[in-house]
Amino acid sequence: MIHIMLDAYGCTDTKLDDIRAVYAIVSKIANVLGVATIMPPIVVPYYYGTAQADDGISAFVLLREGHLTIHTFPERECYFVDVLYNDFFNADRFESVLLKELPFKLRIINYVDRRSDIKSQQQKDAEIDVSTDFGPHYLIRNKRENNVILDIGKIYIFLDNLPLLINMTPIMRPVVITDKIKSPNIISGMTMIAQSHIALHYNITSKSFFADIFSCSFVDCKDITKYIEEGLGVGCENILISRGSKHVHRAQTRKDTIARCAAWRENI
Numbered sequence: 001m002i003h004i005m006l007d008a009y010g011c012t013d014t015k016l017d018d019i020r021a022v023y024a025i026v027s028k029i030a031n032v033l034g035v036a037t038i039m040p041p042i043v044v045p046y047y048y049g050t051a052q053a054d055d056g057i058s059a060f061v062l063l064r065e066g067h068l069t070i071h072t073f074p075e076r077e078c079y080f081v082d083v084l085y086n087d088f089f090n091a092d093r094f095e096s097v098l099l100k101e102l103p104f105k106l107r108i109i110n111y112v113d114r115r116s117d118i119k120s121q122q123q124k125d126a127e128i129d130v131s132t133d134f135g136p137h138y139l140i141r142n143k144r145e146n147n148v149i150l151d152i153g154k155i156y157i158f159l160d161n162l163p164l165l166i167n168m169t170p171i172m173r174p175v176v177i178t179d180k181i182k183s184p185n186i187i188s189g190m191t192m193i194a195q196s197h198i199a200l201h202y203n204i205t206s207k208s209f210f211a212d213i214f215s216c217s218f219v220d221c222k223d224i225t226k227y228i229e230e231g232l233g234v235g236c237e238n239i240l241i242s243r244g245s246k247h248v249h250r251a252q253t254r255k256d257t258i259a260r261c262a263a264w265r266e267n268i
Helices: 019-033 091-101 150-163 221-232 250-261 261-268
Strands: 002-009 042-046 056-063 066-074 080-083 104-112 137-143 173-177 185-191 196-203 208-214 237-241
Touching: 002 091, 002 150, 002 237, 019 042, 019 080, 019 091, 056 080, 056 185, 056 196, 066 104, 066 150, 066 185, 066 196, 066 208, 080 091, 091 104, 104 237, 150 173, 150 185, 150 196, 150 221, 196 250, 208 221, 250 261
Parallel strands: none
Antiparallel strands: 002 080, 002 104, 042 056, 056 066, 066 080, 137 208, 137 237, 173 185, 185 196, 196 208
16 A cells, blocks of 8 residues: 655646646546546635635545545645555656646655554654644554444545544535445545545455545644544554645745845845
């Protein structure tokens, strides 16, 4: 279960603000990587929040025991892409297709093997700055010794209630589906919160799950554990990957441009 998180900064491409383009890019990434999609992409625009800097487009497609998501922030000139998949895919091709479709000046990539000891992959406290990072990403799974019995209804209720518990803004109701119509082995669910997402993938055979909470503000990891354990009735473990500290706000960029253009006044 490999999870690749790519944070792209310095992207001024107008496609960040183009719903049709984002839909096409998500489809192309899935096709280039050869991952098994189990639904068409869903695109959710977000242009009605209290902070204009948070405007943008979110899109996702559920994979067989995984997901592909993108969140664009035109005002911040950045975007975030995640691929969680329980099979091999070419990470170099993943990056190259994004560089071609949505060129960036700087990128940060995090690789996490969700099958191994995730605690050993926890970021160091020095790498996390709650004052500047706006994209904390919690990676969660049930404890190895604890099996869990879930169904579509329970997963839906959990995803429907969690955004309100962690003070996030839901921008859609959950989508919960199985990997196959007949004899399914996986139940996957996704819901979008303001320019981020919450996902859960449950393996019916192994009675195990992987969940993600990609939030726009920090929540104490102990609280995350509590909400998961109370909502799903099973012990879990999680780690935090902090994202979103390298963006450039256009308002600041404009101030810098104005200052440069007025520099001549200092010489007369």
